[in-house]
Amino acid sequence: MPEQILRMTGVTKRFRGVMALKDVHLELQRGEVHAICGENGAGKSTLMEILSGVHPHGSFAGDVVFEGREMRFRSLADSEAEGIVIIHQELAVVPQLTVAENIFLGHEVSRFGLVDEAATHARAAELLASVGLDENPATRMGELGIGKQQMVEIAKALAKNVKLLILDEPTAALGREDSDRLLALVDRFRSHGITCVLISHKLREVLGVADRITVLRDGAVVETMRADDPETDEGRIIRAMVGRPLDDLFPPREPDIGDEMFGIRNWTVVHPHDPGRVIIDDVSMHVRAGEIVGIAGLMGAGRTELAMSIFGRSYGGETTGEAFKRGERIELRTIREAIGHGIAYVPEDRRDDGLNLLASVQSNISAAALGRLATRGLVDEVRERKVAEAYRYKMNIKTSSVAAITATLSGGNQQKTVLSRWMFTNPDVLILDEPTRGIDVGAKYEIYGLINELAAQGKAIIVISSELPEVIGLSDRVYTLAHGRITAEFVRDDLTQELLMRHMAAEKS
Ligand SMILES: Nc1ncnc2c1ncn2[C@@H]1O[C@H](COP(=O)(O)OP(=O)(O)OP(=O)(O)O)[C@@H](O)[C@H]1O
Ligand SMILES: [Mg+2]
Numbered sequence: 001m002p003e004q005i006l007r008m009t010g011v012t013k014r015f016r017g018v019m020a021l022k023d024v025h026l027e028l029q030r031g032e033v034h035a036i037c038g039e040n041g042a043g044k045s046t047l048m049e050i051l052s053g054v055h056p057h058g059s060f061a062g063d064v065v066f067e068g069r070e071m072r073f074r075s076l077a078d079s080e081a082e083g084i085v086i087i088h089q090e091l092a093v094v095p096q097l098t099v100a101e102n103i104f105l106g107h108e109v110s111r112f113g114l115v116d117e118a119a120t121h122a123r124a125a126e127l128l129a130s131v132g133l134d135e136n137p138a139t140r141m142g143e144l145g146i147g148k149q150q151m152v153e154i155a156k157a158l159a160k161n162v163k164l165l166i167l168d169e170p171t172a173a174l175g176r177e178d179s180d181r182l183l184a185l186v187d188r189f190r191s192h193g194i195t196c197v198l199i200s201h202k203l204r205e206v207l208g209v210a211d212r213i214t215v216l217r218d219g220a221v222v223e224t225m226r227a228d229d230p231e232t233d234e235g236r237i238i239r240a241m242v243g244r245p246l247d248d249l250f251p252p253r254e255p256d257i258g259d260e261m262f263g264i265r266n267w268t269v270v271h272p273h274d275p276g277r278v279i280i281d282d283v284s285m286h287v288r289a290g291e292i293v294g295i296a297g298l299m300g301a302g303r304t305e306l307a308m309s310i311f312g313r314s315y316g317g318e319t320t321g322e323a324f325k326r327g328e329r330i331e332l333r334t335i336r337e338a339i340g341h342g343i344a345y346v347p348e349d350r351r352d353d354g355l356n357l358l359a360s361v362q363s364n365i366s367a368a369a370l371g372r373l374a375t376r377g378l379v380d381e382v383r384e385r386k387v388a389e390a391y392r393y394k395m396n397i398k399t400s401s402v403a404a405i406t407a408t409l410s411g412g413n414q415q416k417t418v419l420s421r422w423m424f425t426n427p428d429v430l431i432l433d434e435p436t437r438g439i440d441v442g443a444k445y446e447i448y449g450l451i452n453e454l455a456a457q458g459k460a461i462i463v464i465s466s467e468l469p470e471v472i473g474l475s476d477r478v479y480t481l482a483h484g485r486i487t488a489e490f491v492r493d494d495l496t497q498e499l500l501m502r503h504m505a506a507e508k509s
Contacts, residue, residue: 002029002030002031002032003029003030004027004028004029004030005028005029005030005066005067005163005164005195006026006027006028006051006064006065006066006067006164006195007026007027007028007063007064007065008024008025008026008027008047008050008051008062008063008064008065009025009062009063009065010023010024010025010061010062010063011023011024011025011026011047011050011060011061011062011063011064012024012060012061012062013043013046013050013055013059013060013061013219015400015408016400017400017401017404018400019219020043020046020219021043021046021047021050021060021219021220022218022219022220023062023220024043024047024062024216024219024220024221025221026047026214026221028164028195028197029195029211030193030195031190031193031194031195032190032195032196032211032212033186033187033190033195033196033198033209033210033211034195034196034197034198034210034211034212034213034214035197035198035199035200035206035209035210035212035213035214035227036048036197036198036199036213036214036215036216037199037200037201037203037206037213037214037215037216037237037240037241038215038216038217038241038440039217039241039242039412039440039442039443040398040410040411040412040413040416040438040439040440040443041398041409041410041412041413042216042217042218042219042241042410042440043216043218043219044168044199044216045089045168045199045410045411047216048086048166048168048197048199049086050064051064051079051084051086051166051197052073052076052079052084052085052086052166053073053074053075053076053077053078053079053084054076054086056073056074056075057071057072057073057074058072066082066084066164067082067163080160082163083160083161083162083163083164084162084163084164084166085157085160085162085164085165085166086166086168087150087153087154087157087165087166087167087168087170088168089168089169089172089199089411089438090411093141093149093152093153094141095140095141095142096140096141096142097140097141098137098138098139098140098141099124099128099135099136099137099138099139099140099141099144099152100120100121100124100137100138102141102152102156103124103127103137103152103155103156103159104120104123104124104159105156120137121137121138123159124137124155125137127155127156127158127159128151128152128155130155130158131151131152131154131155131158131185132151132181132185133148133151133152133155135148135152145178145299145300146173146174146178147173147174147175147177147178147181147182147299148178150170150173150174150178150182151181151182151185154182154185162194163194163195164194164195164196164197165189165194165195165196165197166196166197166199167186167196167197167198167199168199169199169200169201169411169438170182170198170200171183171200171202171205172200172201172202172411172437172438173348173434173437174299174466175298175299175466176466176468177298177299178299179202179205183205183208183209186198186209187209190211198210201412201438201439201440201441203234203237203238203441204234206227206237207227207232207233207234207237210227211226211227211228212224212225212226212227213225213226213227213232213237215237215240215241217240217241217242217243222240222241223240225237225240238441238442241440241441241442242441242442246441246442246445248445249441249444249445249469249473250445250448250473250474251445251448251449251452253452253455253456255290255291255292255455255476256290256456257288257289257290257291257476258288258289258290258291258458259288259289259326259327260286260287260288260289260324260326260327261286261287261288261289261291261325261326261428261429261459261460262286262287262323262324262325262343262428262429262460263284263285263286263287263323263324264283264284264285264286264310264321264322264323264324265284265321265322265323265324266282266283266284266320266321266322267280267282267283267284267306267309267310267319267320267321267322267323268280268281268282268283268319268320268321269305269306269309269315269316269317269318269319269484270316270317270318270319271316271317272315272316272317273317274317275317275318278484279302279305279315279316279484280302280305280306280309280316280484281483281484281485282321282485283306283321283481283484283485283486284486285479285486286324287429287460287461287462288460289428289458289459289460290455290456290458290459290460291455291460291461291476291477292451292452292455292461292463292474292475292476292477293460293461293462293463293475293476293477293478293479294462294463294464294465294471294472294474294475294477294478294479295307295462295463295464295465295471295478295479295480295481296465296468296471296478296479296480296481296500296504297464297480297481297482297504298482298504298505299466301481301482301483301484301504302481302483302484303433303464303481304347304348304433304464305484306481306484307345307431307433307462307464308345308347310323310332310338310343310345310431311332311335311338311343311344311345311431312332312333312334312335312336312337312338312339312343313332313333313334314335314345325341325342325428325429339368339425339427341428341429342427342428342429343427343428343429343431344368344422344425344427344429344430344431345422345431345433346418346419346421346422346430346431346432346433346435347418347433348433348434348437348464354418354421355406355414355417355418356406357405357406357407357414358405358406358407359405359406360402360403360404360405360406361388361392361397361399361401361402361403361404361406361409361417362384362385362387362388362402362403363384364406364417364418364421365384365387365388365391365402365417365420365421365424366379366384366387366388366421366424367421368421368422368424368425369421369424369425369426372424372426373387385402385403387424388402388420389402391420391423391424392420394420394450395416395419395420395446395447395450396416396443396446397409397413397416397417397420398410398413399413411438412438412439412440412443415435415436415437415438415439416439416443416447419432419435419447419450423450423454427459428459428460429459429460429461429462430454430459430460430461430462431461431462431464432451432461432462432463432464433464434464434465434466435447435451435463435465436465436467436470444470448473448474451463451474463475468497468500468501469497471495471500472495472496472497472500475492475495476491476492477489477490477491477492478490478495478500480500480503480504480506481504482503482504482505482506483506487503487504487506488503488506
């Protein structure tokens with residue numbers, strides 16, 4: 001008989017204007033991996049924030065019983081004291097601090113009131129080893145890739161003697177390899193009796209690692225299924241999530257490809273702080289009007305650096321090479337210049353380069369094209385609201401109002417807000433960096449439809465994605481990038497995952 005570790009009953013949570021959770025019932029067994037799936041805004045993060053005390057006792061209705069005792073958490077610290085640790089959708093690391101400092105932030109290893117450096121270092125090294133991370137604890141957090149930062153966060157959870165680990169979309173920002181490593185770790189935790197809740201939009205992953213899956217829709221539980229039930233597959237999860245079957249993951253499209261819209265030749269970019277390191281190496285590529293071009297590469301291949309260097313040198317030190325728009329030489333020295341040439345870049349990390357979370361949804365949407373809304377130098381707020389409403393409808397952004405503060409939107413809906421911003425600049429060349437990160441399957445279909453629509457209007461589109469099925473499903477043509485170089489180019493009909501993988505993993509010559 002499996003032992004129950006947690007029972008949440010009748011959980012109901014209301015935010016101003018939004019009913020986020022309705023009478024939710026959730027039971028977890030000790031040592032299971034329990035996945036929670038649902039559309040953007042379904043209430044997944046909110047449910048876990050209640051479980052971990054982010055939303056304190058009294059701010060919601062219902063009961064939380066952990067290890068047989070009723071819990072009344074007032075803060076994260078309260079739930080941590082019981083062995084419940086949440087790793088949030090948006091990582092909360094401090095890039096300027098070292099790995100060891102990040103791990104022990106708030107509960108330093110001390111002796112006689114002083115931080116014991118040597119002990120901290122040794123304990124951190126031990127914890128890093130336990131998650132299979134071979135890094136010096138003295139390394140600054142900011143120097144690690146996001147996959148490794150994620151592992152450090154988990155090491156940090158282990159330092160707190162975790163019984164129940166909650167991972168909110170831990171692999172959303174990770175490539176295949178990093179994801180597999182993280183999931184293997186979850187698997188190992190299970191064998192040590194640690195219970196794990198995993199929120200993810202990657203259903204293949206969910207089916208690979210979870211014992212049971214609970215699906216939320218509009219704040220209510222639709223069903224809990226066992227992963228080893230022969231009836232359980234991606235189709236069943238999707239039906240439960242969206243309330244209807246979704247037969248195709250990509251909308252149909254008839255490409256109508258015109259002349260070259262944008263291109264770069266011999267594009268070389270060096271590291272911003274280390275002129276000896278070439279990050280983008282002699283890249284030549286182009287995209288035609290009406291064409292969708294994919295860029296596939298492993299983490300660290302230079303995909304984002306390439307895109308940002310094109311977008312007004314927002315990445316890189318010395319940059320050489322030529323850029324062309326409709327066959328004419330253009331300069332792209334600043335972001336303003338790039339926008340002026342009709343280039344838009346939707347960044348991969350919506351927090352760092354994208355949204356102002358404290359501003360309203362409508363001002364985030366209009367931010368990159370205020371000129372289109374200004375009359376006599378003032379932003380026309382009525383028009384701004386109308387535009388935002390139009391995108392809210394088009395992209396199906398779930399919010400109580402376009403005047404709402406962006407931080408109150410669910411992760412996926414924040415992503416849709418960034419996409420809206422750049423669509424509103426009405427660019428000729430749109431560079432999308434991981435456009436569907438954290439977006440649910442149904443909404444992905446809608447976003448692909450919008451990308452197709454833009455291509456049909458004659459825009460040139462470049463899509464960077466770690467999801468190979470996405471690259472293959474969307475692109476007319478694909479470049480593979482490895483170590484900052486283009487290693488191959490394929491047209492739609494030749495595309496297979498194996499072929500792309502082979503050229504993404506090309507050795508450095
Ligand atoms: N602080 C808040 N204030 C107001 N509304 C909120 C707040 N936090 C969440 N919400 C609303 O509650 C609902 C559920 O949000 P939640 O973040 O739990 O969704 P989610 O299932 O995690 O979605 P995603 O897959 O996009 O991360 C959404 O409608 C969201 O806008
Ligand atoms: Mg969420």
